[in-house]
Amino acid sequence: MWTLxxxxxxxxWFYGMANKLMPWLLVLGVGLxxxxxxxxxxxxxxxxxxxNSYRIIFIHVPSAFLAQSVYIMMAVAALVTLVWRMxxxxxxxxxxxxxxxxxxxxxxxxxAVWGKPTWGTWWIWDARLTSMLILLFLYFGVIVLxxxxxxDKGSARAVAVLILVGVVNIPIIKYSxxxxxxxxxxxxxxxxxxxxxxxxxxxxxxxSVLGLYLWFGWLACxxxxxxxxxxxxxxxWVRDLxxxxxx
Amino acid sequence: xxxxxxxxxxxxxxxxxxxxxxxxxAFVLFLSGLAxxxxxxxxxxxxxxxxxxxxxxxxxxxxxPAAASFSRIHPS
Numbered sequence: 001m002w003t004l005x006x007x008x009x010x011x012x013w014f015y016g017m018a019n020k021l022m023p024w025l026l027v028l029g030v031g032l033x034x035x036x037x038x039x040x041x042x043x044x045x046x047x048x049x050x051x052n053s054y055r056i057i058f059i060h061v062p063s064a065f066l067a068q069s070v071y072i073m074m075a076v077a078a079l080v081t082l083v084w085r086m087x088x089x090x091x092x093x094x095x096x097x098x099x100x101x102x103x104x105x106x107x108x109x110x111x112a113v114w115g116k117p118t119w120g121t122w123w124i125w126d127a128r129l130t131s132m133l134i135l136l137f138l139y140f141g142v143i144v145l146x147x148x149x150x151x152d153k154g155s156a157r158a159v160a161v162l163i164l165v166g167v168v169n170i171p172i173i174k175y176s177x178x179x180x181x182x183x184x185x186x187x188x189x190x191x192x193x194x195x196x197x198x199x200x201x202x203x204x205x206x207x208s209v210l211g212l213y214l215w216f217g218w219l220a221c222x223x224x225x226x227x228x229x230x231x232x233x234x235x236x237w238v239r240d241l242x243x244x245x246x247x
Numbered sequence: 248x249x250x251x252x253x254x255x256x257x258x259x260x261x262x263x264x265x266x267x268x269x270x271x272x273a274f275v276l277f278l279s280g281l282a283x284x285x286x287x288x289x290x291x292x293x294x295x296x297x298x299x300x301x302x303x304x305x306x307x308x309x310x311x312p313a314a315a316s317f318s319r320i321h322p323s
Contacts, residue, residue, distance in 0.1 A: 037271070041267070041271065042249050042250060042251065042257060043249055043250055044250060045250055046250060046261075051260075051261055051262075051263055052260035052261055052263040052264075052267060053260075053263040053266050053267060055260070055263075055267050056266065056267055056270045059270055059271060059274045060270070063274070098281070099281060102277050102278075102280075102281055105277070106273060106274060106277055109270075109273055110270040110273065110274070113266050113269055113270050114266065114270070116266065117262075117263055117266050215278070219281060219282065219285060222285055222286075222289070223285050223288075225289075226285065226288055226289045226292055229289075229292050229293065229296065230292045230296075233296050233299070238296075239300065242293060242296045242297060242300065243297075243300060
């Protein structure tokens with residue numbers, strides 16, 4: 001168990017593993033994403049209430065979903081950083097924080113553009129929108145704090161603490177549509193219930209969510225590899241890799 | 248079955264076209280931007296490492312002053 005744990009935490013092992021996984025993640029991710037989006041954009045029936053503006057859901061929901069998932073993954077990695085001081089966990093946090101920030105921004109942006117024809121306003125200060133905005137600031141905080149402290153170990157711990165404190169925001173985002181009155185519609189998918197949409201709508205949505213997840217997996221691997229190449233630049237194996245003209 | 252009768256109807260989406268297309272455009276733009284930015288960082292890291300290795304082979308100290316200029320690109 002512990003040997004496995006250490007093997008898993010070794011940057012070299014991760015680098016090789018990622019190389020094997022990445023082509024699958026990229027091809028499957030982009031494939032599902034394109035399939036889901038084309039289906040949603042051109043073939044799914046129009047919503048009887050919202051008309052065609054609801055087609056924004058096929059990018060809004062995957063972005064928002066992943067924006068929160070990435071934060072939860074970062075929180076798990078932060079815990080691992082604090083408890084086991086595993087290098088790879090901090091590498092993960094640094095590599096994905098900008099990706100999470102972009103996804104959160106996309107969720108807010110597409111939400112605003114969707115809100116205009118649907119609610120008649122781009123923005124309101126309600127619980128769901130405000131807590132998502134706080135998530136965006138949390139991502140910015142993680143990025144800025146990480147680059148402000150030059151000592152690697154010190155900044156890893158500071159970033160981990162910030163992430164763990166910010167986790168409190170995640171259940172607020174999730175339940176905001178139930179706890180407070182809001183213009184925002186309730187969750188599209190629930191694990192315990194059948195979706196309230198017809199399959200011609202939720203199947204493409206599910207495809208694009210899965211596709212974006214896999215694509216994120218690819219990007220996370222790629223960015224972590226870059227991070228490893230830099231931080232481990234003095235090790236033998238990275239030197240050999242670079243000299244061979246490896247990628 | 249396509250949900251629209253014609254290509255122009257597909258563009259217009261009964262007046263919701265601009266909203267929908269702006270969102271899809273932003274999505275594609277930002278995601279490909281992330282991928283391209285990540286690739287340029289990878290290339291910057293590799294370039295800098297090859298340079299450091301060359302310096303080392305030439306007998307210069309590994310931490311040449313140029314390492315400082317690289318910290319501005321900020322690979323970490």
